[in-house]
Amino acid sequence: QVELHESGPGLVKASETLSLSCTVSGGSLSNIFWSWIRQPPGKGLEWIAYAHSSGSTKYSPSLSSRTTISLDTSKNQVSLKLYSVTAADTAVYYCARENTNLWAFDAWGQGTMITVSS
Amino acid sequence: EIVLTQSPATLSLSPGERATLSCRASQSVSTYLAWYQQKLGQPPRLLIYGASNRAAGIPARFSGSGSGTDFTLTISSLQPEDFAVYYCQQRGTYPPWTFGQGTNVEVK
Numbered sequence: 001q002v003e004l005h006e007s008g009p010g011l012v013k014a015s016e017t018l019s020l021s022c023t024v025s026g027g028s029l030s031n032i033f034w035s036w037i038r039q040p041p042g043k044g045l046e047w048i049a050y051a052h053s054s055g056s057t058k059y060s061p062s063l064s065s066r067t068t069i070s071l072d073t074s075k076n077q078v079s080l081k082l083y084s085v086t087a088a089d090t091a092v093y094y095c096a097r098e099n100t101n102l103w104a105f106d107a108w109g110q111g112t113m114i115t116v117s118s
Numbered sequence: 119e120i121v122l123t124q125s126p127a128t129l130s131l132s133p134g135e136r137a138t139l140s141c142r143a144s145q146s147v148s149t150y151l152a153w154y155q156q157k158l159g160q161p162p163r164l165l166i167y168g169a170s171n172r173a174a175g176i177p178a179r180f181s182g183s184g185s186g187t188d189f190t191l192t193i194s195s196l197q198p199e200d201f202a203v204y205y206c207q208q209r210g211t212y213p214p215w216t217f218g219q220g221t222n223v224e225v226k
Contacts, residue, residue: 035215045162045205045217060214061119094161103209104152106173108161 002027003087004095004109012099014118018082022095029053029071032115033098036069046091050098051078069081103105120144120210124218130226137193140223141206147188150209153182153191156220157202165204166191193223201225 008020020036036048049059050068059067066083078095093114097107121144129138141151149169154162164173166182169189177192191199206218 008125044219045207047215047217050213050215058213062214063120096161098209099167102149102152102164102167102173102206104163104167104173104207105154106164106167108163111161 002097004097004105006025006093006095006109006112008093008112008114009112011115011117012085014086014116015084018080018085018089018114018116020080020082020093020095020112022078022080024071024076024078024097027074027097029076029078030090031088031100033100034069034071034100035096036078036080037094037096038103039094039111040088048080048082048093063097087116087118090116119214120147120153120208120216122206122208122216122218124204124206124221126221127219128222130224131196132226133196133198135196137191137196137200137223139193139204139223141184141189141191141218143187143189143208145210147208147210149185151184152155152207152209153180154205154207155200155202156205157201162205196223209211 003025024042030053033050035050051069068081092111094111095109096105125140151169153166156162170182203220
């Protein structure tokens with residue numbers, strides 16, 4: 001059974017770069033779409049980006065100019081960088097697996113809370 | 119970008135009652151529509167994929183229907199553990215993948 005575990009700094013200063021990683025255990029990164037999704041406190045879910053082992057990446061248009069997603073198959077990790085953060089980026093950030101048989105997110109990490117301070 | 123509109127925002131029901139949640143898409147997503155349940159402090163859990171298919175381990179009281187732009191999640195008889203927030207999500211032809219704003223199913 002695959003497990004996802006996100007890690008991040010917890011607190012980041014405005015205008016700096018947020019770096020997150022997601023370690024996948026119990027499964028390979030291959031042939032899967034891996035996404036980052038975030039949820040501001042008390043609000044709904046927002047898809048940020050996906051990466052596929054083929055090298056394909058896609059981004060939400062609202063965040064594409066300051067986001068980079070990548071896969072490290074040697075470490076079984078999915079990474080996200082969000083540049084020039086503001087208070088609006090304060091959220092729980094989730095890593096999720098998109099099952100290509102279901103075309104839905106069938107595995108999620110517990111999430112990591114990120115607070116942007118001014 | 120495809121916008122998903124869920125209604126109602128809040129549904130107040132008693133255990134044993136039937137819950138009907140709606141999700142409307144701003145353009146057709148065929149049947150590339152999923153439903154998730156989220157409890158406080160937990161990640162979302164996949165309930166329904168392909169508009170009408172229950173995910174592994176999901177009880178039969180959960181069912182989904184619809185295609186194109188109109189979708190419904192039905193919980194036939196609410197159990198105490200079903201009180202939560204429910205989100206729909208579309209996986210159309212092109213990103214971004216989007217979520218509805220959620221329906222909070224609360225105890226009446």
